[in-house]
Amino acid sequence: MPTGSLRFKVATEDWEFDQIHQLNYRTFVEEIPQHPPNCERRLVDKFHHENTYLICLEGNKLQGMVAVRDRRPFSLDDKLANLDDDLPPYRSMCEFRLLAIEKDRRHAAILQGLATLLGQYCEERDYDLAVMSGTVKQARLYRHLGFVPFGPLVGTPEARFQPMYLTRAAYETLKRTLRRSDTDARPSGI
Numbered sequence: 001m002p003t004g005s006l007r008f009k010v011a012t013e014d015w016e017f018d019q020i021h022q023l024n025y026r027t028f029v030e031e032i033p034q035h036p037p038n039c040e041r042r043l044v045d046k047f048h049h050e051n052t053y054l055i056c057l058e059g060n061k062l063q064g065m066v067a068v069r070d071r072r073p074f075s076l077d078d079k080l081a082n083l084d085d086d087l088p089p090y091r092s093m094c095e096f097r098l099l100a101i102e103k104d105r106r107h108a109a110i111l112q113g114l115a116t117l118l119g120q121y122c123e124e125r126d127y128d129l130a131v132m133s134g135t136v137k138q139a140r141l142y143r144h145l146g147f148v149p150f151g152p153l154v155g156t157p158e159a160r161f162q163p164m165y166l167t168r169a170a171y172e173t174l175k176r177t178l179r180r181s182d183t184d185a186r187p188s189g190i
Helices: 014-031 075-079 108-124 136-144 168-180
Strands: 006-010 052-058 061-069 093-101 129-135 154-156 159-167
Touching: 006 108, 014 052, 014 061, 014 093, 052 108, 061 108, 075 093, 075 129, 093 108, 108 168, 129 136, 136 159, 159 168
Parallel strands: 093 129
Antiparallel strands: 006 052, 052 061, 061 093, 129 159, 154 159
16 A cells, blocks of 8 residues: 555565564663663564564655554453453454554654554454553544543553553544545654
């Protein structure tokens, strides 16, 4: 799915995964101090082998990513005692993880492209509910995208996250909004 010089796709190549681990480190170690630093400056997600990474490339440079997985337990299952008690009814659920965009590239085109590809991916698999832990720094953005906060905050004082869900109906509304949107809003951090 090209948008100008941006390409949106499912990650398949070793060099793409290497850049995913680097962006994951910059975002969730350096920017949002969720994990301790390491000398390799790479962070391999604990669910890496179960994740499907949807990415944005410009040339051969990763500009953004989000991971999806549908195998439980989700990371939120480990953080909330009874995850399903706080969720609306669903048939098939997935978890969104690791939304990250290069700091100097945070603009609507990348976020919209990732959201569109994510929606297509979820529609193809007939997911009707997605959960995620959204950084509290971007809670307003996530609510604007249709995510509903639930449960207590999770994480550490330095890296707080709000559990959230997105229903299929809310995604359909978001999809219509993305089609109409031509703004270049710059989220400060994802």
